[in-house]
Amino acid sequence: MYEAQFFGFTPQTCVLRVCNAFQDCLYDILPVVEKVCVRQLSNGVSAEADELRIAARECSRRLQQALEERFMRLSERMTPLLLKRCLTVPPHVLLPEDQSHKDYPQAVQEAVRLESSISELQSAFEAEVCARQMLLAELEEQEEVQKHLDEITAWVRELQFSWVKEGNSSFHDSFRVVMESIKKLQKAVLEVYNKAPQTD
The missing domain is CATH 1.20.5 (Single alpha-helices involved in coiled-coils or other helix-helix interfaces)
Structure with missing residues (x-):
């Protein structure tokens, strides 16, 4: 997504951060509101304060759940709106590193062609290396066979020389x-x- 590259974040990430910020604020505010309500309604009576504290805790839990569900539904609607109206990069807007692509499109095509040529040359080079290794291995085998043949030939010549020398x-x-x-x-x-x- 070009928008993510341009802004440094995605619409989903933006909405998620807003949701997290809302939840953090909610977690901070509700306990304070709960304490204030209990203190104002109890009038300093400890028995009433305990009952009010339990009731206030339950009300806070329900309120928190309702607000979170409501905000999640809103956030689902916020994502496409942010993507469509706020976090959309117009076609004529480019990052500085992409400006050269617009100014020199031939250079981009040439770079693609060069990359393709480099890949082909790399494959050809690897094939040549494999063929050279196979030829070297075959040459070593031939040299070994030739060595044995030379030894046999030398032995036959020595035997022939000895035979002639003895007058046979x-x-x-x-x-x-x-x-x-x-x-x-x-x-x-x-x-x-x-x-x-x-x-x-």
Whole structure:
């Protein structure tokens, strides 16, 4: 609500403050009136004063209740009247901080456009960051795989060099024979393991 921004309060708040002020005054005045009435009517007789005090208290309670109900009904009618006739800001009246919006409407539109562009750029930047992180993770995996491949290649070259140095036959044929022997050895170890008695 622009009225609340302009005045610093809403019509409902204004009516509520008036109601609170009325109730505070009522709470302050009724006990005083009650004491004065009891003193004037009792003529100094204590027995009559006690009875009058009880009756005055009951009358004060009823009066207070009636006045509060009446004032609440009035306050419900006051709110729309205040909003319509007193607390309505005309269209041509602006706050000082909003005056620039009227003087430079293009600047407002440009600001909205810039905010939209900034939001789009922010989203694109976040997407680029996520993509970069994924690429870095994939690159690390590839580097790890390449490291293992280089180790295997180096081992094969060393084995080939040793084979040639010892004057053995073709490395490729010998390597094939070695791999077949390794497979047979693995198979034999597995058979021995299966035949061995199992202990709990």
